[in-house]
Amino acid sequence: MKVHHLNCATLCPYGGRLLSGSGSLSGPAKLVCHCLLVETPAGLVLVDSGLGLKDVDSPERTIGRQFLLFANPVRDPNETAVRQVEALGFSRDDVRHVVLTHCDLDHAGGIADFPKATVHVHATEQGAALHPQTRLERTRYVRAHFAHDPKWAVYRPKGEHWFGFEAVRDLDGLPPEILLVPLHGHTRGHSGVAVQTPGGWLLHAGDAYFHRLEMAPDRRRCPPLLDVFQRIVEIDGRARVKNQERLRALVRESSDEVRVFSAHDPVELERCRERAS
Numbered sequence: 001m002k003v004h005h006l007n008c009a010t011l012c013p014y015g016g017r018l019l020s021g022s023g024s025l026s027g028p029a030k031l032v033c034h035c036l037l038v039e040t041p042a043g044l045v046l047v048d049s050g051l052g053l054k055d056v057d058s059p060e061r062t063i064g065r066q067f068l069l070f071a072n073p074v075r076d077p078n079e080t081a082v083r084q085v086e087a088l089g090f091s092r093d094d095v096r097h098v099v100l101t102h103c104d105l106d107h108a109g110g111i112a113d114f115p116k117a118t119v120h121v122h123a124t125e126q127g128a129a130l131h132p133q134t135r136l137e138r139t140r141y142v143r144a145h146f147a148h149d150p151k152w153a154v155y156r157p158k159g160e161h162w163f164g165f166e167a168v169r170d171l172d173g174l175p176p177e178i179l180l181v182p183l184h185g186h187t188r189g190h191s192g193v194a195v196q197t198p199g200g201w202l203l204h205a206g207d208a209y210f211h212r213l214e215m216a217p218d219r220r221r222c223p224p225l226l227d228v229f230q231r232i233v234e235i236d237g238r239a240r241v242k243n244q245e246r247l248r249a250l251v252r253e254s255s256d257e258v259r260v261f262s263a264h265d266p267v268e269l270e271r272c273r274e275r276a277s
């Protein structure tokens with residue numbers, strides 16, 4: 001299975017190195033939306049989907065002003081998953097499946113560009129996205145992203161494990177090399193997506209953490225504003241912190257077998273690309 005590491009939206013929030021951990025003190029930071037495009041015998045599988053064409057073309061009608069102001073996205077249609085799929089010589093219909101770490105707007109925006117694809121996600125997360133309970137949930141999920149009534153495939157773990165984590169194996173219609181690994185906390189049903197490749201396992205950890213140094217083996221380090229941001233948008237702080245600790249242990253003990261990365265760290269994306277090429 002060939003895996004492409006894509007950036008399906010660049011976010012440039014103001015916060016300088018307090019957000020990114022390097023560069024100038026003020027000015028925009030740079031965050032990516034790291035997605036995977038996996039070539040499988042069951043067709044193309046997209047893991048997370050970034051922002052979609054409508055989010056880039058008319059964001060006021062989808063992701064909204066608050067996100068535009070805060071996240072300051074680049075709004076380049078060529079960064080959308082559908083345009084990158086086409087640039088690789090495929091058509092949008094070749095993408096049969098999208099597996100989402102969670103349904104936040106910067107992860108689910110692209111699904112509207114693949115209306116025929118099955119969207120795989122944790123059952124709790126789908127419930128939160130379609131029936132948001134709190135003000136935070138009403139802002140983070142965008143109704144327009146689900147307006148095409150996607151073909152959902154939803155899951156809860158049934159006692160299977162992967163490197164000590166609960167896992168969902170055998171996702172509908174997908175090869176056994178792709179697993180859902182619940183990592184709740186950032187959102188109610190947030191999960192990682194594990195992909196077995198000839199070079200070892202990849203774990204797309206979504207927004208379980210944001211900065212590579214949060215996974216440092218000795219102790220967690222995180223730029224201060226990014227730390228505050230994660231607390232503001234968490235749905236369950238205890239679960240989030242515990243899952244970060246478990247991920248750090250996984251990195252410490254099994255980094256020769258599993259490569260863990262988050263959705264938004266540009267340096268992790270570069271390292272993944274270098275290793276894949």
Ligand SMILES: [Zn+2]
Nearest residue numbers: 104106207263
């Ligand atoms: Zn995110």
